[in-house]
Amino acid sequence: MSTQTLRRQLRPAQWARPGGLAPILAILVVLLVLITARQPDFLSPPSLMSFLGRSAPIILLAAGQYFVIVCGEFDLSVGALVTAQVVVAARLIDSDPTRTWPVVLVLLVGGALVGLVNGLVTTRLGVPSFVTTLGMFLVLVGAVYLWSDGAPKGGLTEEFRQYGRRAVEDVPLLGRIPYAVVILVLVATVAVLLTRADFGRILIAVGDNPRTARLSGVRVWRTRTAAFVLSGLAAAIAAILIGGYSGVSFQAGAGLEFGAITAVVLGGVALGGGRGSVVGAMLGATTLELLFALMNFYGISGALRPAVQGVIILVAVAVAARRSTSR
C-alpha cells in the first residue's frame, strides 16, 4: 500500500462516517483501559498473545460472517458446522497421525460445500438465508448425532491439535506466538485483500442494491453464493483451532453463530448489507472477547454471556438504525 492511499484511508471523514471504524476502536480502547485497571499485566506480550490465540476462532468466524452479512444475507449455520467438523475430524482421524492432513483437507472442502449448499438454496431456490441456514444448522446437528450415535467417537491426534494449542516458541520480544495467531493473521490478510479486490466491492454493491448490481452485469447469485462458501471455509478453519484448543465435544461450536453475528454488528457492519468493513467485523469480535474477559476478571458469571450478546446486538442495530434514519 502506498503512503498516499494509506493517508486517504486515514482521513477523519472516512473514520467517522457510519460503518467506519471510529466507534469500535473507541469501545476497544475503553475496554482495554478497564481491563488493565484490574489486571495490569494483561497487555504484556504473553498474556496478549494467549488472549488473541483464544479469540482467533471467533475472529475468523466474524470475518466469514462479514462476507455473508455485507451482501445482505445471514449465516446461522456456522456454529453447528464447527461442531460437526470437530466431531467428524475426531472420528475420521481416529487417533491415526498419518490421517491429519487428509482430514484437514476434508474439513476445508466440507466447509466450502456446506457454504455452497447454503448459497445455492438461498439464491437459486429463493429461500431466505435466515431460514436456509437455520435449516442447515438443524440438519448438521441432527446428522452429527446420528452419525456418532449420540457420543463423539475416535480422537484427535497431537498433529491435528497443535494448531489450536501450540505456539512458535522463543520469539524475541513477544515470547511465544500461538499457531492460532499466525493462522489468524494469514486469514485476516486474505480477507482484507478480498474486500479490496473487485470481488469485495461487488459484494458490497450487491448488499446495497442488488437491482443496480444485476443491471450492471453482476451475477448476483454467484456473488452471494461465494460469500456463503467463504463463511463455510472460515468455519472449517475455526473448527480446526477449536478442536485443537478445547477437544472434541458436541458443544464445540454451540452459540458461535450468534457470537459471530454480534461481533459483525458491533464492528459497524449494517445488517441487511451494503456497509461495513471486514476489519471492523474482526475488531468487533476482539471487542466481544475482551468484554467477556473483563466480565471474567470482575467475577461476573459467564452464564450472562448470551444475555450480554443479545443486548449488544439490539443496541448496535438500534444505534445503526437511528443513524441511518436521522440523515
Place this chain on the structure above:
Amino acid sequence: MSDRRPTPLLALRGISKSFLGVRVLDGVGLDVGAGEVHAVVGENGAGKSTLMKIISGGYAPDAGTVEFDGEPRVFGGPRDARRAGIGIIHQEFNLLPERTVAENVYLGNEPTRRGLVDRRRMRERTRRLLASVGETALPADAAVGRLSVAQQQVVEIAKALALDARLIIMDEPTAALADHEVTLLYALVRRLQEQGIGILYVSHRLTEVFDLSDRITVLKDGRRVTTTDTADTSADDLVRHMVGRELSHYYPPRAAPSDVGAVRLTVRRGGNRRVRDIDLDLRAGELLGVGGLQGAGRSALARALFGAAPFTTGEVSLDGRPVRLRSPRAAMRAGIAYVTEDRKGEGTIARQSVLDNALLAGRAAFPLRSGRAARTARVRELLAAVEVRSAGDHQEIRFLSGGNQQKVVLARWLALHPRVLLFDEPTRGIDVGAKSAIHDLVRRLASAGAAVLMISSDLPELLGMSDRIVVMRDGRIAGELPAGAREEDVVGLALGTARETAA
C-alpha cells in the same frame, strides 16, 4: 345532458401544489355534477394523478379549495375523503385476494351486531350493492383472488359504494381490461350515473373518453387548458390542447445523413409479455427517439434489448450477427449499455463511492479485461471528462445531485466502449444545466459512432434530440416519425388518434 347540468357535487378552485419547488399543479379549477361523467386528459406529468390524489385526500393542496356538496372541505387523509363520500379506483387494486368479495367490500367498515362482525348482514348488503350496479352473477362469498380483473374492479367499485360514495374517481380504469370487459365497464359507469353518482374519469384512451364523458378537461404542465362539452370537441382538438409549448432550450445539432452508418442493431418480430411485434433497425451514429405513454412498452423494449426482461420471440442481431441477449451481462458483453429510468432504485449503489459506482460494470462484466490500475485510471479520466461535481471520487454517490449521479452512471457505461446505448429518460429529475450537459454527451456518443436509443416522455427533448422517432402504444410500435416531427404527431400516435404511418 350538458344543457341541464346539475349543481356541482365537487368544485375545485385554484388548486396548486408543488413538490420540492417544482410546481405540479397551478391554479386548477374543475367541477363535477351529480350524475356527470367528467373526463380528465393530459400527457404524462400533466398533473392528473396529483389532482386526483388531492381530491381523494392523499395530498393536501398548497393553495385553493375543495368543495364537496357545496361545503369547503379539508381532508386529513384518504380516510376522511372516503367518509365524506369520495371513492377512488386506482389502476392497481387494493384488495385482499384471500378474502371474500363481501369481506373486501366491507373491509374496515364491517356491519356488527353486539360487537361481532355480522357476516350474514355483510353478505346480504354486498349482494344488494352488486345488484344495484347490475352484477347479480358475482357471488358475495367468492375469494377475490379467483375473480377476473374486471370482476375485481366491480368489487372495488362496490367497496366505494358501501361507504355511500357520491363521487367516484376512476384512474385509467380500462388499462388492465380485455376489450369485451371494457363494454361491461361502460354499462357499469352508466348505471352509476343513473344513481346520481358523479364520476371523474382519468384516461389516456380518447375513444373511451368520447364514448363515456359529458365534459372533458385538458391538463397540461399542471394547468387547466380547457374544459369543454364532449359533444363540442374532437380528438384532434384535444390533442392540440394537450401539446404545444415554446421551445426554450437549445439542443445539439442532429446527425447529418453522412454521419449515419450501417445498421448496427436489428430486431425482427421481437416480443415478450410486455411488447409485441417489434421490428427495429438502429444505425451507427444515429439517435433514435422512442416516444409513447407510460406503460406503452418503451422501457420494456429497452429492457428486452438489454436482456433484463429478454424477448421470448423473434430475433435480434448486432452488426449482422445474431445475438441472444438473455441477461444484462450477456448484453453488456455484446456491447450494449442501458441507463435506467430509476436512478435510485436500479442505477446507483447509494452508499458506495463515486469511483466504485463508476467501476461497477467493468468489474462485474469484464473482470479480466484490463489491469485494475489501468481500469481505475480510465474511469477517473471519464469522471473528469463528463464533469462530475463531487467532493472527490471517494464521496458516497447518494450525496451528489441527480445530474451528477447520472454523469457517474454514464461514466460507468462509457468505460465499456458500448456499441449500442439505451437511455431511459436520461434527464428525468435533473436540473436544467445538467440536462444540457447530458444532451450534449448523448449526442457526442452518437457522433462518435455509437447507436443510441433514447426513451423520453419529455416531448421537446424527444423532438429536439432525435434523428428519427418511433412511438409505442400498447406494447407495439405504433408508428415512426422523421426528425422535425411535431408534438401533435407524437401524441397522436401515442394515443392512437392518428392513422398509423409507415416510414
